Amino acid sequence: MRALFWLIALTALAVGVSQLGQLNDGFVLVQMSPWRFELSLNFFIALLLISFFVLYVVVRLLVNALRMPSMVAAYRARKRHENGVLAFGEAVKMLYEGRYSRAIRYAQVAVDGDTLPGLSALVAARAARGLRDDARERAWLDLAQQHDEEVRQARLMTEAELSLKRREFDVAAEMLQGLLKGGPRHAAALRLAMRANLGRKAWTPALQVIRQLEKHRGLTPEQARPLMRSAHLGNIEDRAGDAYMLGEYWRTQMQSKERADPQTALAMVNALIAAGDGAQAQKLIEQALEREWDSELVQCYGQVDTPAAPRLVRAEQWLKEHPQDAGLLFALGKICRQAELWGKAQSYLEASLAKHETRSAHAELAALSEQLERTNEAQKHYREAALLCGWRPDARSLRANNDSRYRG
Numbered sequence: 269m270r271a272l273f274w275l276i277a278l279t280a281l282a283v284g285v286s287q288l289g290q291l292n293d294g295f296v297l298v299q300m301s302p303w304r305f306e307l308s309l310n311f312f313i314a315l316l317l318i319s320f321f322v323l324y325v326v327v328r329l330l331v332n333a334l335r336m337p338s339m340v341a342a343y344r345a346r347k348r349h350e351n352g353v354l355a356f357g358e359a360v361k362m363l364y365e366g367r368y369s370r371a372i373r374y375a376q377v378a379v380d381g382d383t384l385p386g387l388s389a390l391v392a393a394r395a396a397r398g399l400r401d402d403a404r405e406r407a408w409l410d411l412a413q414q415h416d417e418e419v420r421q422a423r424l425m426t427e428a429e430l431s432l433k434r435r436e437f438d439v440a441a442e443m444l445q446g447l448l449k450g451g452p453r454h455a456a457a458l459r460l461a462m463r464a465n466l467g468r469k470a471w472t473p474a475l476q477v478i479r480q481l482e483k484h485r486g487l488t489p490e491q492a493r494p495l496m497r498s499a500h501l502g503n504i505e506d507r508a509g510d511a512y513m514l515g516e517y518w519r520t521q522m523q524s525k526e527r528a529d530p531q532t533a534l535a536m537v538n539a540l541i542a543a544g545d546g547a548q549a550q551k552l553i554e555q556a557l558e559r560e561w562d563s564e565l566v567q568c569y570g571q572v573d574t575p576a577a578p579r580l581v582r583a584e585q586w587l588k589e590h591p592q593d594a595g596l597l598f599a600l601g602k603i604c605r606q607a608e609l610w611g612k613a614q615s616y617l618e619a620s621l622a623k624h625e626t627r628s629a630h631a632e633l634a635a636l637s638e639q640l641e642r643t644n645e646a647q648k649h650y651r652e653a654a655l656l657c658g659w660r661p662d663a664r665s666l667r668a669n670n671d672s673r674y675r676g
Contacts, residue, residue, distance in 0.1 A: 352381020359391045363398075371395035372404070379411070386415030390426050397430050405430065421447060428460050437467035455486035462495070471502035472521075493529065500532045504539050511545035518552070530562040537568045546573035554582065563595035567628070570602025579603050594624035598632070605636055627656040 294309035307315075332339075359374035375392035379385045389412035396405035409430075412423045424447040431440035441464040447457055458481050465474035475496060482492040500522065507513040518527065518536055526532065533556040540549035550572045556565060569583060580603045583596065590596050601617035604610075613636055621629045634649035 348381040349383055352378045352383025355381065356383050356388055356391075359388060359395075363391055363395050366398065368395040368398040372399075375408075384418075386412050386419035387422070389415070390419060390422055393426060393430065397433060402434075425457060425460070428457075428464070432460065432463055432467070435467065437464050440464040441468060441470070455481065455484065458486055466495070466498065469502055471499045471506065475499040475503075496526055497529055497532050500526065500529075501535050504532075504535050508539050509543050511540060511543035511548065514539050514543060515545070515548055528556075528559050530556070530560065530565055534562070534565050534568065537565065541568065541571055541573070544573070550574050550579065557586070561590065561593075563593050565595075566593065567595040567599050570599035570606075576603050576607040580607060592623060594620045594626070594629075597623065598626070598629050601629075601632060605632070605639075610636065610640060625652075625656070627653045630656065 296307045296309055296312040298305040298307070355374045355377035359371045359378060362368070362371035362374060372392045372395045375388045375395070378388040379392075389408045393405050393408035393412065396402075396408055409423065409427055412419055412426075416423065424443050428440045428443040428447070431437075431443065440460065444457060444461045444464060448461065458477050462474055462477040462481065465471075465477060478487065478492055478495050478499065481487040482489065487495070503517060503521075504514065507517055514536065522532075533552065537549045537552055537556075540546075540552065549568070553565060553569050553572070556562070566583075566586070569579060572579065580600070583600050583603060586596055587593075587600065597616050597620035601613045601615075601620060604613035604616060614633070617629055617633045617636065620626075621633070630649045630653035634646045634653065637643075637646035637649060
């Protein structure tokens with residue numbers, strides 16, 4: 269229909285022009301001495317229109333000829349950009365497929381095409397890390413740094429992550445410090461900061477980051493608990509031997525839910541006992557067991573260097589609620605031995621062995637038997653303790669070991 273419409277319109281226009289031409293009987297006189305030209309008006313108008321069209325075509329040809337170099341350059345740039353876009357997509361695909369050499373080649377094509385050069389350099393840096401090529405990785409990261417106005421945060425995140433893979437925890441922490449100060453604290457950056465601080469044993473900063481992640485749901489409570497425990501154990505180890513610093517850390521730098529962790533409480537108790545603060549260790553054990561019973565923690569109650577009588581009363585009260593707990597029976601045996609209640613000590617230790625056989629219970633019974641001058645029983649328990657340690661000595665070496673112990 270459209271073609272038919274145009275055909276009718278052009279036909280009507282031609283008829284109209286021919287009718288106007290027949291009605292027009294004017295002429296044009298051009299005189300250039302000694303020549304004189306007389307043209308019909310219709311022919312002159314037609315000649316004028318044709319001349320204008322020819323002049324227009326010539327001018328356009330000249331203009332296009334002059335613009336040809338810039339047009340060719342623009343065409344080449346456009347094709348290079350299109351190729352770069354395709355190459356960038358292929359580089360990302362090759363990176364995720366684990367084809368690192370191809371990813372680097374495609375990334376180079378994208379950079380040459382000036383297509384997202386910063387991101388292309390980061391893709392190539394990750395691929396170089398996959399190839400364990402430190403030199404090329406550094407070169408690509410330097411190239412990405414030249415486009416920091418485009419990819420600064422992405423570059424810092426990438427450098428931090430790659431540094432963690434190389435176990436360069438201090439470098440990663442420095443990168444993340446600049447990132448967290450200069451931009452939003454998102455969960456991915458905080459996770460990397462947590463790994464960097466744990467790796468370089470900066471326990472207090474690591475603990476702060478873990479708490480932030482848990483608060484903002486970057487970590488579940490189940491994920492945060494063992495990480496917090498690791499940080500607390502590191503801080504406890506750093507303060508080992510200083511009872512005052514250990515007590516201050518427990519009271520002021522640990523939250524109540526963190527103090528409720530049995531393994532953390534056990535590490536603190538052992539550190540306080542080693543530092544010679546038995547009273548504080550005893551108080552901590554009693555408070556922890558009131559919150560949650562722990563068989564391993566109650567064993568330390570027998571190692572505390574405080575008066576035995578109050579501890580014996582308290583432990584026997586616990587025994588009414590936990591009569592089958594081997595750890596509590598072991599602690600009662602040690603306390604009775606400290607109080608020189610030999611018979612009760614032996615009864616509690618043997619009851620602990622009946623519930624759960626441990627090297628510590630055998631060793632404690634062996635020491636008690638030595639005190640009571642029961643040599644055969646002492647040898648038996650030393651042998652059982654050695655077997656639980658995985659040793660397999662023959663009878664002669666074990667007898668010689670016991671004889672040297674007695675002489676000592």
